[in-house]
Amino acid sequence: MELILALLIGITTASAVFLLLRGHTFPIVLGLWLLGYAVNIFLFVSGGLTEGSAPLVEQGLEILPDPLPQALVLTAIVIGFGMSAFLIVLALRALGDLGDDGVDGGEK
Amino acid sequence: MNHLPIMPVMIPLIAGALLFLIGGRGGGLDRVIGVTATVALLPVALLLLQVAGTGQVMVYYDGNWSAPFGIVLVVDRLSALMLCLNALLALASLLYAITGDDRLGPRFHLLFQMQLLGINGAFLTGDLFNLFVFFEILLIASYALQFHGGGKVRVRATLHLVVLNLIGSSVFLIGIGAIYAATGTLNLADLAVKVAAAGTGQAGLLKTGGILLLLVFALKAALVPLGFWLPPAYSVACAPVAALFAIMTKVGIYAILRLQGLVFGPEAGPAASLFTPWLLPLGLITVVVATFGILASNELRRLLAHLVVLSAGTLTLTLGLDSPSAVASALFYLLNSTLVGGGLFLLADLIARDRGDAGTSFVTSQTVSSPLLLGSLFFVGAIGVAGLPPLAGFPAKLYLLQTAFLHPAGNWVFSVVLISGLLVVVALSRAGSAIFWRTGKAQKPATGIASLQSAATASLLLGSAALMIGAGVTTGYTQATAVQLADHTGYVEAVMENRGVVVLPAGQGGS
Numbered sequence: 001m002e003l004i005l006a007l008l009i010g011i012t013t014a015s016a017v018f019l020l021l022r023g024h025t026f027p028i029v030l031g032l033w034l035l036g037y038a039v040n041i042f043l044f045v046s047g048g049l050t051e052g053s054a055p056l057v058e059q060g061l062e063i064l065p066d067p068l069p070q071a072l073v074l075t076a077i078v079i080g081f082g083m084s085a086f087l088i089v090l091a092l093r094a095l096g097d098l099g100d101d102g103v104d105g106g107e108k
Numbered sequence: 109m110n111h112l113p114i115m116p117v118m119i120p121l122i123a124g125a126l127l128f129l130i131g132g133r134g135g136g137l138d139r140v141i142g143v144t145a146t147v148a149l150l151p152v153a154l155l156l157l158q159v160a161g162t163g164q165v166m167v168y169y170d171g172n173w174s175a176p177f178g179i180v181l182v183v184d185r186l187s188a189l190m191l192c193l194n195a196l197l198a199l200a201s202l203l204y205a206i207t208g209d210d211r212l213g214p215r216f217h218l219l220f221q222m223q224l225l226g227i228n229g230a231f232l233t234g235d236l237f238n239l240f241v242f243f244e245i246l247l248i249a250s251y252a253l254q255f256h257g258g259g260k261v262r263v264r265a266t267l268h269l270v271v272l273n274l275i276g277s278s279v280f281l282i283g284i285g286a287i288y289a290a291t292g293t294l295n296l297a298d299l300a301v302k303v304a305a306a307g308t309g310q311a312g313l314l315k316t317g318g319i320l321l322l323l324v325f326a327l328k329a330a331l332v333p334l335g336f337w338l339p340p341a342y343s344v345a346c347a348p349v350a351a352l353f354a355i356m357t358k359v360g361i362y363a364i365l366r367l368q369g370l371v372f373g374p375e376a377g378p379a380a381s382l383f384t385p386w387l388l389p390l391g392l393i394t395v396v397v398a399t400f401g402i403l404a405s406n407e408l409r410r411l412l413a414h415l416v417v418l419s420a421g422t423l424t425l426t427l428g429l430d431s432p433s434a435v436a437s438a439l440f441y442l443l444n445s446t447l448v449g450g451g452l453f454l455l456a457d458l459i460a461r462d463r464g465d466a467g468t469s470f471v472t473s474q475t476v477s478s479p480l481l482l483g484s485l486f487f488v489g490a491i492g493v494a495g496l497p498p499l500a501g502f503p504a505k506l507y508l509l510q511t512a513f514l515h516p517a518g519n520w521v522f523s524v525v526l527i528s529g530l531l532v533v534v535a536l537s538r539a540g541s542a543i544f545w546r547t548g549k550a551q552k553p554a555t556g557i558a559s560l561q562s563a564a565t566a567s568l569l570l571g572s573a574a575l576m577i578g579a580g581v582t583t584g585y586t587q588a589t590a591v592q593l594a595d596h597t598g599y600v601e602a603v604m605e606n607r608g609v610v611v612l613p614a615g616q617g618g619s
Contacts, residue, residue, distance in 0.1 A: 035275070076281055090255070094263045098263060098264065
């Protein structure tokens with residue numbers, strides 16, 4: 001379980017970094033999305049992993065999962081969603097205004 | 109429970125909601141709501157300053173959830189000081205904006221209030237995740253404000269700003285996750301206790317988390333090598349927006365100071381003094397790079413943007429000296445550099461309007477229409493920002509050098525700060541003589557400067573003079589602030605022991 005999650009977070013982050021280093025807005029938007037996913041999973045596991053447990057509370061269960069990271073992830077998802085929407089609109093505006101989707105505004 | 113501490117967040121929130129619902133139609137209503145809310149922030153901030161000045165730490169428990177489970181807002185001396193500074197800067201920027209700049213794009217007043225909400229919240233919060241949330245609020249408002257007025261250069265600058273800060277937000281979250289995994293709490297007061305008691309097993313996660321946070325704050329404070337986004341962005345932002353942004357880098361500095369004092373202090377177990385060894389070199393390099401930027405600028409607004417980076421660098425190196433007297437001198441420097449920096453951005457806009465096509469570039473152009481007013485304002489601002497007597501920049505630098513005198517790396521601080529100071533004076537005199545004296549063509553009829561604009565600009569620039577007159581009171585306050593920050597027991601006790609839950613007799617409503 002730990003290994004799978006660690007690999008998942010690692011590979012997602014690595015792909016995100018690769019995409020972020022491209023010079024065009026579309027791969028960067030995708031990269032930020034991927035980075036957001038990786039971060040959310042990381043936040044989710046920061047409360048520790050519990051196997052075979054109820055998502056929140058169930059009577060009779062010995063080990064209860066930590067609810068706080070779930071709340072944090074929820075907040076992070078909402079903020080990330082808003083930011084992504086803004087970035088896409090801005091990238092489209094930049095494409096329209098600058099006539100190029102290069103992050104540096106294209107070559108002169 | 110006293111509801112005063114949440115007012116700096118509630119006032120802009122309510123004003124923002126009103127502006128969203130009934131504003132946005134381009135009438136005078138937006139201006140009335142925006143100015144009323146911003147004016148209202150000032151007495152609230154002053155009241156908080158008065159209470160905090162007695163040494164009391166006010167704690168507000170959101171929803172009356174007791175710490176460390178709920179979110180708390182904490183007002184100590186540092187928070188109250190920053191709230192006051194923000195209220196002053198915001199009011200001057202907004203008064204400047206309502207002479208016309210607010211009509212350059214939609215929803216200016218709504219975004220302005222959201223920006224204030226985020227900044228005030230960041231200064232107030234006593235919770236690490238909540239700090240992230242307020243950072244996001246101030247950032248998303250700042251993206252839209254940066255773009256205010258539109259145009260190609262602004263699109264490009266905003267795109268860079270957004271992408272960099274979104275990456276920064278992700279790193280912030282990873283840092284928060286690592287710290288939560290190590291300690292199981294995000295309340296700053298609780299973190300102070302838990303981090304101090306942490307075993308060596310959690311040291312790795314804690315240190316990683318802490319350094320990631322430092323990375324994010326360095327990005328916000330525009331320290332080298334993460335600060336190259338700032339000069340292109342601030343130099344094209346609309347004037348009142350750029351003036352308000354003068355406090356944005358200081359939010360990063362505030363976050364470093366807060367965490368350095370509270371969580372990663374000298375008694376913090378395995379993560380003791382985590383930030384301190386980084387701050388001095390980061391600050392020194394930032395000052396050097398910013399000084400080169402100032403010398404290389406070929407127009408005034410770019411020069412001012414580099415000055416903002418320079419002040420962030422100076423503050424960082426002062427915090428790196430790691431003593432209460434260093435913190436006290438840093439706070440005094442912060443007040444002066446924020447007010448004068450903001451004022452100079454407004455002044456640059458006035459100059460640009462007056463010079464027509466030449467803008468603020470250092471080229472020969474027509475004479476400005478009111479050289480006496482603009483020239484003397486520029487003179488006052490340049491003296492204030494360069495740290496020459498008789499304005500408050502001088503004692504600010506003097507305190508800094510006095511502190512550095514006792515530090516082992518003091519010779520580095522002395523040489524860098526003094527040489528950069530000299531070069532800044534050279535660059536500013538070049539700027540002044542290019543703009544006001546190198547004039548050729550006949551004078552165009554004056555475009556006219558609204559008296560409100562010059563009043564707003566002058567009030568910020570003369571803030572330096574006011575600080576100088578009140579230097580005794582102000583340094584007394586900043587020294588008390590530094591002492592309070594150095595010993596965080598008062599903060600922790602106020603948050604953790606006064607549990608906020610008020611038990612009411614049956615039949616009574618909320619507190």
